[in-house]
Each structure stands twice: as C-alpha cells, then as structure tokens.
Amino acid sequence: MSRIHVHTAINGEPAEFLCDGHQTLLGALRDELGLTGTKEGCATGDCGACSVIVDGRLVPACLVLAAEAEGREIGTIEGVATDDALHPLQKQFLEHAALQCGVCTPGFIVAARALLEANPNATEEEIRLGLAGNLCRCTGYDKIVRAVMDAAVEMRNAVR
Amino acid sequence: MSEQTFTTVGTRPIRHDGVDKVTGRANYGADISLPRMLHGVVLRSPHAHARILSIDTTRARSMPGVKAVVTGRDIPLVQAKLAMGEAALDLRDMGDNLLAHDKALYHGHAVAAVAATSLDVADQAARQIVVTYEVLRPVLSIEQATARNAPILHEGLKTIGRPTIETKGPTNIAGKLELKLGDVERGFTEADVVIEREFRTPTVHQGYIEPHACVAQTGEDGRATVWTTTQGPFVVRDACAGILGMDAARIKVIPTEIGGGFGGKIPVYLEPLAIVLSRKAQRPVKLVMSREDDFRASGPTSATVIRMKLGAKRDGTLTAASTSLWYEAGAYKGSPFGAGAMCVLACYRIPNFFIESYDVVVNKPKVAAYRAPGSPMAAFAIESVMDELAETLAVDPIAIRLKNAVVEGDRAPYGPSYGPIGLKQVLVAAAAHPHWKAPLADSQGRGVACGFWFNAGMSSSATVTLNADGSASLVTGNPDIGGTRVAQAMMVAEELGIEVDRVRPCVGDTDSAGFTDVTGGSRVCYATGAAVIQAARDVKDQLRARAAKIWDVQPDAVGWNNGCALPPGAAADRQPLSLTELAPQMAKTGGPIVGRAAVNLPMAGPGFAIHICDLEVDRGTGKSKVVRYTALQDVGRAVHPGFVEGQMQGGAAQGIGWALNEEYIFDENGVMENAGFLDYRMPVTSDLPMIDTVIVEVANPLHPYGVRGVGEVPIVPPLAAVANAMHAVTGVRFTRLPLSPPRVLEGLVAAG
Numbered sequence: 001m002s003r004i005h006v007h008t009a010i011n012g013e014p015a016e017f018l019c020d021g022h023q024t025l026l027g028a029l030r031d032e033l034g035l036t037g038t039k040e041g042c043a044t045g046d047c048g049a050c051s052v053i054v055d056g057r058l059v060p061a062c063l064v065l066a067a068e069a070e071g072r073e074i075g076t077i078e079g080v081a082t083d084d085a086l087h088p089l090q091k092q093f094l095e096h097a098a099l100q101c102g103v104c105t106p107g108f109i110v111a112a113r114a115l116l117e118a119n120p121n122a123t124e125e126e127i128r129l130g131l132a133g134n135l136c137r138c139t140g141y142d143k144i145v146r147a148v149m150d151a152a153v154e155m156r157n158a159v160r
Numbered sequence: 161m162s163e164q165t166f167t168t169v170g171t172r173p174i175r176h177d178g179v180d181k182v183t184g185r186a187n188y189g190a191d192i193s194l195p196r197m198l199h200g201v202v203l204r205s206p207h208a209h210a211r212i213l214s215i216d217t218t219r220a221r222s223m224p225g226v227k228a229v230v231t232g233r234d235i236p237l238v239q240a241k242l243a244m245g246e247a248a249l250d251l252r253d254m255g256d257n258l259l260a261h262d263k264a265l266y267h268g269h270a271v272a273a274v275a276a277t278s279l280d281v282a283d284q285a286a287r288q289i290v291v292t293y294e295v296l297r298p299v300l301s302i303e304q305a306t307a308r309n310a311p312i313l314h315e316g317l318k319t320i321g322r323p324t325i326e327t328k329g330p331t332n333i334a335g336k337l338e339l340k341l342g343d344v345e346r347g348f349t350e351a352d353v354v355i356e357r358e359f360r361t362p363t364v365h366q367g368y369i370e371p372h373a374c375v376a377q378t379g380e381d382g383r384a385t386v387w388t389t390t391q392g393p394f395v396v397r398d399a400c401a402g403i404l405g406m407d408a409a410r411i412k413v414i415p416t417e418i419g420g421g422f423g424g425k426i427p428v429y430l431e432p433l434a435i436v437l438s439r440k441a442q443r444p445v446k447l448v449m450s451r452e453d454d455f456r457a458s459g460p461t462s463a464t465v466i467r468m469k470l471g472a473k474r475d476g477t478l479t480a481a482s483t484s485l486w487y488e489a490g491a492y493k494g495s496p497f498g499a500g501a502m503c504v505l506a507c508y509r510i511p512n513f514f515i516e517s518y519d520v521v522v523n524k525p526k527v528a529a530y531r532a533p534g535s536p537m538a539a540f541a542i543e544s545v546m547d548e549l550a551e552t553l554a555v556d557p558i559a560i561r562l563k564n565a566v567v568e569g570d571r572a573p574y575g576p577s578y579g580p581i582g583l584k585q586v587l588v589a590a591a592a593h594p595h596w597k598a599p600l601a602d603s604q605g606r607g608v609a610c611g612f613w614f615n616a617g618m619s620s621s622a623t624v625t626l627n628a629d630g631s632a633s634l635v636t637g638n639p640d641i642g643g644t645r646v647a648q649a650m651m652v653a654e655e656l657g658i659e660v661d662r663v664r665p666c667v668g669d670t671d672s673a674g675f676t677d678v679t680g681g682s683r684v685c686y687a688t689g690a691a692v693i694q695a696a697r698d699v700k701d702q703l704r705a706r707a708a709k710i711w712d713v714q715p716d717a718v719g720w721n722n723g724c725a726l727p728p729g730a731a732a733d734r735q736p737l738s739l740t741e742l743a744p745q746m747a748k749t750g751g752p753i754v755g756r757a758a759v760n761l762p763m764a765g766p767g768f769a770i771h772i773c774d775l776e777v778d779r780g781t782g783k784s785k786v787v788r789y790t791a792l793q794d795v796g797r798a799v800h801p802g803f804v805e806g807q808m809q810g811g812a813a814q815g816i817g818w819a820l821n822e823e824y825i826f827d828e829n830g831v832m833e834n835a836g837f838l839d840y841r842m843p844v845t846s847d848l849p850m851i852d853t854v855i856v857e858v859a860n861p862l863h864p865y866g867v868r869g870v871g872e873v874p875i876v877p878p879l880a881a882v883a884n885a886m887h888a889v890t891g892v893r894f895t896r897l898p899l900s901p902p903r904v905l906e907g908l909v910a911a912g
Contacts, residue, residue: 020280036191037184039419041369042451046837049369077184090182094174097802100642100810102181103188103370103419125846132846135837137367137420138642139806140813141845 008069010035011079019066026050028066029076037077037106041135048134051107051114052076058114060133077106080113088154089113089147098147100138108134112148120156124149168654169865172802175646176665177417186417189373189389194444197375198227198275200437201282202430202447203289204457205264205271208300208523208830209311210293212260212271219288220274225281228440229289231272232261235432240402244395244618244677249427251402253492257526258403258432264293265313265491266525267831268456270429275437275445298523298830302465302486305332305520313491313521320493334493335519337501339573347480347512351471355548358467359541360896361879362823363488365460366530367814367842370419371451372458376434377444384435385412391421391639392678397670399428400435411435414669415639418679422814423529424459426678455835460824461530462487462495466504466541472549476560478510485517485538490526495519496534499614502574503876504538506612507583507768508546508564513573523830529680532613532872536815536879540897543609543880548893557608557884558591561770572766582794582858583610583768589854590770595790604776604787607884611769611876615869616681617761617862620688621674622695624652626753630740631662632699636688637676639667642810642871643803644684648692650799651865655696656739657723674758682869685799686764686860691757693864698755706749707737764869765860769793771812771877775885782905784886786816790852791877796860796868808874809851815878817843821898841900 003018010033017032026043029035029052041049043062050061053075054068080087089109092098099105108131115122115130122130127148128141136144180186217229235255241248255261260269272289276282299305299313312330321336348354374388384406390396393413401408418425430447437445449458464487471480483504487495501517550557565583572578590596590608600606623635634652638644649663656663667673676688700720707725708715717728725742727734746753774788791808798804821841825833834840859866879897887893892907 030191031193035184036187039188039370040190041371041419042837044451044836044838047369047451081183086179086182090179093182094178097172097175097643097800097806099178099181100803100806101368101370101418101420102177102186103368103417105181106184109182128846128848132844135369135842135844137369137422137814137842138810140809140811140851141843141848142809142851143802143806145845145850 004067006067006070008072008074010074011076021067023066024062025052025064025066025069026061029061035076035078039103039106048111049104049107051110051134053110053114058111077110080109087113088151092147092151092154096143096147098139098143104134104136108136108144116152116155120152122152164865166654168650168660169797169799170801172800173646173650173660175643176649177640177645188370188417188419190448192375192387192416194375194377197444197446198277198441199279199282200273200275200434200445200447201279201286202270202433203272203286204453205260205267205269207264207293207295208267208298209296210264211296212262212264213292213294215272216290217272220285223281223285223288225277226274226285227277227443228275228437229272230259230433230436230440232259234436235259235403236405237261238403242398242402249399250494251399254399254428255403257492258429266523268453268525269491270457273433273437275441299332300522300826300830302488302520305522313523317521332521333518334489334521335497337498337517339501339515340513342512344480344482344512344514348471351479352474353549353552354469354471355545355552356469357545357895358465359544361464361537361540362897363460363463363524364818364822364824365455365840366422366424368420368422368424371449371454372425372429373448374430374434375444375446376431376438378435378438380442383410385414386431386435387414387416388431389416389418389425391418391425391641391680393639393670394637394675395426395678396428396431400432403432404435412669412671415667418639418641421641422531423533423680426680427528429458451837452835455840456832457525459528459530460525461533462489462527464488464537466537468541468545470545470549472553474553476553476555476563478508478564480512481505481510482514483541487517487519487534488522488524488527489519490524491521492526493519493521495527500534500538503535503612504542505573506766507566507610509566509570515573531811531814531875535611535613535876536818539609539611539876540879540883543877544883544895547607547884547887558587561610562587579765579861580858581766581768582856585856585858586768586770586792586794589792589856590772593772593790593854595772595788595852600774603889604774605885605888607773607775607881607888608770609877609880609884611873613682613767613872613876615686615764615767616683617687617763618677618681618683619760620676620691621758622688622691623674624695624699624755626699626743626746628744628746630658630743632656632658634663634665634692635668635673636692637668637673638679638684638688641679642807643800644679647685647799647803648689651689651692652696655693655700658739682871686863686867686869687759687761689867690761690863691759694757694759695755698757699753702753702755703739703742706742706745709749710737761862764862767794767868767870767873769873769877771881773878773881773885775882775889777886777889779908782901782908784820784899784904785847786849788849790854791874792854792856793870793873794856794858794868795870796863797857797866798855799865799867801855804855804870805853807870808853811871811874812851812878813843813848815875816848816882819879819882819897819899821900823898
C-alpha cells in the first residue's frame with residue numbers, strides 16, 4: 001500500500017509527511033508529526049477537542065483527510081503562543097482557572113481565537129453559541145466564557 | 161477550632177501545570193508513544209447476553225503484522241478482592257469484564273484483543289476472529305431482572321445483605337441493605353400529610369472528554385511499565401498485579417495527565433490487556449478506546465427505580481420516611497446501592513424511617529463510580545417529595561428544609577453523629593441570596609434542592625524535599641484532575657513561608673510516590689492535603705533542629721514563624737534564621753532535608769449543598785433552558801477558591817445534563833443506540849448560563865486547615881432542583897429523568 005506524500009505548512013513552517021489515504025488530519029498531526037496538542041475526544045466531529053485552522057477556517061481535524069492538507073496552511077494549538085509570550089486567551093484561561101483536566105483546553109483556545117479574530121466584540125451570547133461545538137465536562141463553561149470575554153478585551157486593547 | 165489566618169491559602173495562584181495545558185504540551189493517555197510500539201484493537205460482543213461457544217483466532221494470528229492475540233484464557237479469574245478504602249474491587253469480576261470468559265454480559269463486552277504493527281492491521285485482524293455465540297435473552301431493567309423466570313446472568317450469584325441473610329436459588333439481586341430507626345408505622349399515623357412517589361433515572365455516563373488509553377511495555381524479565389490515564393495509579397498497579405498474578409513490585413504505573421474521570425477512571429479496562437499483549441509480543445502495546453467503546457464498555461452509573469414515602473405534620477416537621485431504592489449494577493455486582501441508602505435521608509432529622517436498597521445485575525456495562533456515586537438519584541427522589549410537601553403545606557421550600565435540617569450532634573441515618581456540618585448555613589445563605597427573591601417571567605419557574613455526600617478519607621503519602629536555594633519540591637501520588645497540584649503546593653508554601661511559585665508539585669509514579677489512594681471521593685485536598693501539610697511540617701521541624709545545632713540549643717526550644725527559626729531565650733542575642741539562610745547550609749548541618757508523611761484518615765465529615773435553578777420552558781415544544789443557577793456549598797475551607805468554584809460549577813453542569821438530556825437509549829436487544837456525543841447529549845456552552853457560587857466554610861476539625869472536600873456534592877442537588885423548577889413552571893410533577901423535550905411535552909399533554 002503506497003502512502004501519500006503531503007506538502008503543507010503548519011503554524012507558518014513548511015512541513016511534509018506521508019499518510020494513508022483514509023488517515024485523518026488529526027491522525028497525521030498526532031502520529032506522523034508528533035503534534036499531540038490536538039486531542040481526540042470523539043473522532044466524529046462532536047466534541048471540538050481536535051479543533052484546528054485550515055486556510056483560515058476552523059475545522060475538527062478528525063473530519064478532514066490528511067491528504068487534503070496538501071498545499072494548505074494549518075494552524076494548531078502549538079502555534080498559538082508566540083516565541084516569547086502566551087496568547088491573551090492562554091493567559092486568561094490560566095488567570096480564570098478556566099481549565100480543570102485541561103484536555104479540551106487546546107480545542108477551546110483554537111476555536112476561541114478563530115471566534116475573536118472574526119468577531120472581536122463578541123458578546124457573551126455570541127461566545128456561547130460560537131463555542132457550542134466544543135465540549136468541556138469539567139468546568140460548566142462559566143470560567144471559560146469569562147476567560148474568553150476578558151481575552152477579547154485584551155486583544156482589542158492590543159490592537160488599539 | 162479557632163479562626164486561622166492564612167497567607168497563601170484562599171488566594172488564586174496560577175496552576176503549575178497550566179502553561180503545559182494551554183499550549184498543548186501536556187501529555188495525556190493517548191499522547192504516549194514508544195519506539196517499536198504496537199497498536200491494539202479490542203473485539204467486542206455484538207450481543208448483550210450470550211454464551212461464548214468458541215473463539216477461533218487462527219486466521220487473525222496468521223496475518224502479516226499481527227504480533228499477539230489474546231482471549232479470556234489469557235486473563236486468569238482470581239478469587240480475590242482489592243481493598244479500596246472501605247470498599248473492595250472484586251478482581252474476579254474485573255478479570256471477566258476485561259475479557260469475557262464464558263458469557264458476554266453486555267453489548268460491547270470485550271472478547272478478544274489483537275496487537276499489530278499498525279492500527280489498521282490490528283483492526284482487520286480483529287475482524288478475522290470468529291466467535292460463536294449462543295444468544296441469550298437479555299435482562300435490561302430492574303423489573304426484568306427481578307421477574308419470576310428472569311434469565312440469570314451469573315449462576316452462582318447470591319444476595320449478600322445486611323441484615324438479611326443470603327437467599328437461596330438463582331437470582332439477579334446481588335445485594336441488599338436495610339437501615340431503620342424508630343416506628344415507621346406510627347410515624348406515618350402521626351403525619352398530617354403523606355406523599356408517596358416512584359422515581360426513575362436512566363443510565364448515564366461520566367462523559368470525560370479523554371477516552372481510556374494506555375501503553376504497556378513488558379521486558380524480557382517480565383517486569384512491566386504502564387503509562388495510563390487513571391485516577392488511581394496504585395489501583396491500576398495492584399489490580400494488574402492481582403489479576404495477572406504478578407508481584408506489585410514488578411509493575412510500574414506512570415500516570416499521564418488525565419482528561420477527566422469523575423470516577424470512571426478508577427477501574428482497569430485496558431491495562432492488563434496491554435500488559436499481556438506486550439508480554440506475548442515482546443514489544444510495547446498501545447490501547448485506546450474509541451468514544452463509542454467508552455460509552456459501551458466503560459463507566460456508566462446506575463439506572464434506578466426509587467420509591468419514596470414521606471410524612472409530615474402540618475407545620476412541616478417530618479415524622480416518617482419509607483423508601484425502597486433499586487440500583488442497576490450492570491453486568492457485575494457493585495452498584496452504589498449502599499451509598500444511596502446512606503445518603504437518601506442524610507439531610508433531614510426524621511425520627512422514624514425504613515430504608516431498603518438493592519443491587520441488581522443487568523445486561524449493561526458494569527457501572528463505575530460517578531461523582532457522589534448513588535447520591536444524585538436518591539436526592540432526586542427525596543428532594544422532589546420535599547418540594548411537593550412544601551407545596552401541599554403551602555410552606556416556603558427553603559423554610560421546610562431549614563425546619564428539618566440536620567445539625568451537629570444529630571445522628572446520621574447510617575449511624576454516627578454528625579460533627580460540625582454546614583447544612584443550616586447553606587440554607588440560610590440561600591434564603592438570603594438575591595437569586596431566591598428575584599422576579600421570574602411567566603414562562604419561568606424556580607426550584608431548589610439539597611445534596612449530601614460523605615467526602616472520603618483513606619490513605620495518602622507526601623514527600624517534601626528542600627532545595628539548597630530555599631525552594632521545595634513536592635511529590636504526591638494523585639493524578640491532577642482539577643488543580644490539586646497547585647492546591648498542594650499552596651499548603652507547602654503556607655507551612656514553609658515561601659512563595660507558591662517556589663514549590664514544584666509533582667505527580668509521582670508508583671515507584672516514586674508513597675502509596676496513595678485514588679483521586680476521587682473528594683479526598684485529595686483533604687487527605688493528601690493533610691499528608692502534604694504534615695510532610696511540610698516535618699521539613700520545618702528539621703529546619704528548627706538545624707538552627708538549634710547552629711545556636712547550640714535544644715531543638716524543642718527553637719520556635720518557627722513566617723519562614724524563620726526563632727532563637728530561644730538562651731540564645732536571645734542571635735538573629736532569627738530564615739529558611740533561605742538555613743537551606744544552603746543543609747549539607748554542613750546534617751545533610752538533605754526531606755519531609756515525609758503517610759496518613760490514613762477517616763471520612764472528612766460530610767459536605768452539604770443547596771442549588772437554586774431557574775428554568776424557562778417552551779410549552780409548545782417541551783424544550784427547556786436553565787436561565788439562572790446558583791450553587792451554595794459548605795466546603796470546610798477553600799484552599800484555591802477558583803478551583804473550588806470550578807468544582808461547584810462543573811458538578812452543577814453535569815447534574816443539569818443528567819436532569820435535562822442525558823440517557824443511554826437501549827433497543828430491545830440491549831444495544832445502546834446513542835453511543836456518541838451527537839446523540840448522547842451533554843450540556844454545551846450555549847445550553848447554560850453563568851453558574852453563580854457561594855462558598856460556605858464550616859471548618860472540618862479533621863484537617864489542619866479545615867478542608868472538607870468539594871468535588872462530589874455539587875452533582876447531587878441539580879436533578880431535583882431542575883425537576884422542581886420544571887414543576888414550578890408547568891404544574892406537572894415529573895418523576896422520570898431526563899426531562900427531554902419529548903418527555904416534557906408528553907407530560908404536558910397528559911396533564912391537559
């Protein structure tokens with residue numbers, strides 16, 4: 001069985017890997033590239049733990065074929081912090097104790113960043129609807145929503 | 161206990177493992193990979209109840225890339241139990257659950273496993289295993305299990321009971337517990353109002369986001385190392401050792417970060433299989449459950465049928481209670497029927513009661529612990545009837561609870577007298593909370609309910625090592641599910657008078673940490689916390705001894721305050737020696753300073769909560785939404801209030817899910833029809849409002865700081881709080897969960 005050679009860019013750096021035709025992007029990130037920050041919670045697109053960005057669009061990596069990454073720009077949790085600083089969302093999740101077990105956290109941060117970049121002034125309701133595809137079983141979402149709202153303020157202030 | 165003042169306790173420092181967890185660097189169960197690692201696949205029964213006539217693995221074993229195949233024959237059935245606090249895990253049942261031996265007892269029961277060079281090969285090989293079944297009629301409810309001529313799951317099963325004796329003949333009733341006080345008949349004749357109802361709750365799952373996963377590596381010498389996502393590395397080690405007949409010293413369990421557990425990651429499902437596969441293949445083996453497997457073959461908690469009869473005087477004083485609780489155990493004995501019996505009336509002073517509780521085996525996955533096991537269902541029954549009592553007597557629902565609430569010195573229904581407890585305090589706080597008096601829209605209603613949980617003690621160890629620069633490292637044995645590393649580091653910081661950032665808390669493996677019971681039972685900050693404080697005080701005592709040596713005085717004469725050894729009167733000319741001055745001199749003053757402690761503590765003294773729920777209901781569709789929610793709870797002492805609030809909010813959200821949507825839906829063959837997150841509907845962000853919290857602190861005298869435990873109580877009240885709110889809006893008393901739109905609509909139509 002011959003494998004497919006995929007050329008892509010991950011978090012701004014060129015990357016290539018071999019994958020099977022039926023392998024998901026989630027599988028390739030984790031098993032071929034060692035990027036295990038993207039988590040598998042369900043493999044059916046229902047929990048958001050594997051949220052990644054493909055060409056600017058938020059998707060569950062478990063529902064994308066690895067071969068579809070050819071020529072595209074992929075963003076994962078490993079690329080959210082810059083070389084010297086955490087992203088405001090990461091800082092606010094820590095400040096608010098918005099993670100308990102932490103396994104859903106990478107997906108939430110990737111999804112929340114996409115949400116706030118598209119809608120910097122998102123209201124609580126917009127945040128709740130925008131993150132409804134990400135399951136958290138530990139927190140009851142209260143501190144997550146507050147962390148995202150405070151990160152939005154920080155991000156708006158940084159732009160100003 | 162006198163009022164204590166704290167420097168670090170009560171603050172909200174950032175957790176030490178936080179940066180790894182927000183950047184994706186933290187390694188969870190499925191993130192572990194080793195060189196030459198094989199991938200395993202488990203073949204599962206397509207029948208809920210079937211005798212296994214034969215298993216032919218010939219074709220699978222001959223496939224290229226297949227390195228090992230195991231069946232029930234590879235897992236010995238040992239007649240032994242593994243002690244866990246006061247409970248015990250039956251290793252025979254656990255072994256039979258790992259891989260079915262004679263019978264498959266639920267849909268999804270493991271029957272064989274394959275390890276191969278890739279997941280694809282393992283999957284294809286598993287499909288080549290030929291299992292011949294004789295399909296049997298499944299038992300899928302309490303009624304079916306206890307019917308005359310019911311199919312029997314286990315031929316040799318006997319009803320173990322206190323105080324009843326073992327029954328004769330085949331049965332599906334594995335256990336019975338009775339508790340009684342006073343004269344129940346007379347109690348009901350003294351009552352002005354008697355209310356009797358039957359309640360039903362479905363099978364529900366813990367629903368942690370990270371499925372079960374492990375990697376095992378067995379060496380040529382037979383020693384094994386297991387990386388696994390677990391609440392109890394020592395339970396995994398001792399269960400594997402017991403089932404596989406190995407010395408515990410030949411197994412090392414390294415707990416990975418854990419993506420939620422809620423009780424569901426205490427049993428072993430994969431680890432012994434991975435060890436046996438690895439032993440056969442002489443290569444590391446990784447096993448990961450799919451979400452579907454996780455639903456079908458791990459967890460869940462019991463479906464229940466609970467009959468509740470309660471009598472009260474016109475002024476609301478309770479006179480008698482009689483209750484019959486039936487808990488499904490799943491395929492093997494061991495539901496939380498005993499805890500349910502002990503919890504059900506624990507909030508109230510009732511002079512006459514009779515409680516009977518049953519443990520019933522059915523052809524569903526064996527239940528595992530789930531956050532305050534057994535208590536939420538029991539609370540759904542009693543708190544719904546309390547609500548109806550208040551309504552019938554036209555009394556305020558908080559007032560009737562206050563009138564009957566247990567206080568210090570009252571006897572718990574399970575025997576001992578309560579120490580300092582906080583039920584009255586949380587009730588008073590609820591009555592005074594703005595939420596309780598806030599106006600409601602026409603489509604909205606408000607409900608309240610109380611909750612009780614014991615809060616476990618059990619065994620814990622801790623080691624604190626002082627570093628030469630005055631910082632400290634801390635090793636304990638509890639996987640950190642929700643911020644326990646930082647809470648423990650705060651205790652060390654508090655004792656040593658250093659900053660919490662100067663303490664490095666580490667979750668040890670079974671070789672590096674002293675024996676420690678599970679992360680569960682709301683016990684980590686209480687029991688392991690007590691060990692941590694004791695170990696830090698050990699360090700402090702050693703530092704005092706070093707200062708005494710320097711000053712040439714008796715160690716007992718040296719005091720300690722705010723991170724400094726204080727000179728006694730005999731050395732009054734000396735300056736106090738701070739920890740940071742003493743630490744660099746360790747080698748010269750006697751060698752390394754390592755504090756250690758190992759404790760075994762009784763139950764913490766129970767936690768009580770009350771929740772207030774506002775529900776909005778669409779009468780046209782039956783759809784409802786929680787629009788405001790407040791959780792009030794006595795936690796003893798909140799070490800890190802941020803994570804304490806998080807436990808209260810998370811527990812409330814899980815309970816709301818249980819109340820409104822979550823349930824296993826089985827077809828008539830016992831096949832779960834909704835084994836995925838799309839159809840097993842857990843609450844999502846847009847389902848919930850902010851969850852307000854009120855932390856009440858009635859210090860627990862058994863812990864140096866008064867910690868009582870927090871994690872479990874908050875899942876107890878929501879079932880009834882939501883149902884009572886539903887009644888307040890609709891006027892319909894719903895006694896069967898979940899209150900999903902079709903069921904609510906049905907109830908509304910039936911009520912006209």
